[in-house]
Amino acid sequence: MNKTHLGHRARKRFGQNFLHDEQVIDDIVAAIGPMEGQNLIEIGPGLAALTEPVAEQIDHLTVVELDRDLADRLEHHPFLAPKLTVYRGDALKTDFRQFQQADEKLRVFGNLPYNISTPLIFHLLDHIEVIADMHFMLQKEVVDRLAAEPNSKAYGRVSVSVQQCCRVEPVLRVPAGAFTPPPKVESAVVRLVPYAEPPYPVASREHLKKVTQLAFQQRRKTLRNNLKDIISEQQLEALGIDPTARPETLEVEAFCKLANWYTENYA
Template sequence: MERVNTKELVKKYDFKFTKSLGQNFLIDHRVLDDIVEGSEVSKEDFVIEIGPGVGTLTKELLTKAKKVCAVELDSELIPILENELGEFENFKLIHKDALKVDFNEIIGDEKNVKVVANLPYYVTTPIIARILNQNYNFKSLTIMIQKEVAERIDAEPNCKEYGSLSVLVQYYCDTKIVRTVSPTSFVPQPKVDSIIIRLDKLDKPRVETKDKDLFFKIVRQSFNMRRKTLRNAIKSMKIMDAETMEKAFENANIDSKRRGETLSLQEFANLANAVYDLTVNS
């Protein structure tokens, strides 16, 4: 199979990059191979690709997967993708914003669903949060994203990278960094390094929570006020009086003078469950 030459296609169709869409197309085939290999896509898999660009990664996936459904927002890319990939019977193209598309509609009855994408930087966190929070039926996400975001996703407690995104992803998934990618692997070149990271969905969330929404509210508040103690962060939520709050910390066996960035997922769950028992379930 002849591989897609991204630069030649951009020139062939006189494609103009749209800065607001964060378009950085992959030109390094070694990186391409690492994405495909890292995703472990096979003929049993239904792949959703977000932001296919001119189809560089898409073509590789089409030879490996049962079916590839590409979601592209830029109307200028639709005819290019149709012309270049239309011959593949296992290719489906959806012209839509991935932040608005109904993934359940795309997935249907498919069992082995994998998301593989070179995500535009500006939608990275919203896309990940949407896919995880909506509880879509997928096995893994193998995505190329900004290095800083990948490091936040993979971070452990007690470091500046650790935050609400770390907790969100690790609540639902195992994380594995595949490799770092330099700006020279793209056209146009971004100003920062990228990372390919794979998120494997767990059979059930990593920790047990009595109220998932309350758990994530406490997590977000703790990191929104990360320089304050947990006592002050939780106090600002105004969901219980001072005495009840201290009782919640005591029951969770957590010092209220600690900061949110020091808590593990299990400790956040313990705290949220203690708050639930003393407020919602009292």
């Protein structure tokens, strides 16, 4: 496997930290479990630390890369070039539906730049109907938020939005020393598997996002206060929600009820 950094310097504006630890790379690829015939999409392949071992197991892989130098290197890579489709663009602005082939859903993975990880996950939720699963290396704090239960500090709007439509499975922790340059934070790998039938369906994921944004805007305040512009105390009680509760005490199911109420009354 090619271990060089190909003379590329990590760029701060792209939030680049390159993975080099062999054992960690093997563990992540094993967690993804790529198989021939699957529609694999890597976001931010960088110096190909994950791209190479994944491509050793399959014949074709699509990668989304914003950095032109890295995209050029991948297109001229002696081993990878014949196996790759390099899509040059910003993952945050990419329509992932274009990558679906026939009925083969996407298996999305990547070592995500920390500065865009949360907005990117929200962006991918908008394409959830074409995604089979996602495996991401993220700041450990973000993985904690994705997996958080109610009544915890980490529980918030991203926990609710992701758990409404995906099963969240933390896979492994990754020390800072596994990267060049080493980030100042711990990292972790998470698996997100979209539900075929979400346990708590919502009519509009956009409305769920809006309701959670309002509810969590001031965590110390009550739902009655945070949601007063859209719903009255009496209406909260009618939905079986305590108006004096704080947002982090509410289960995902209750937020979905609120979102559906909002859709019925404001859409």
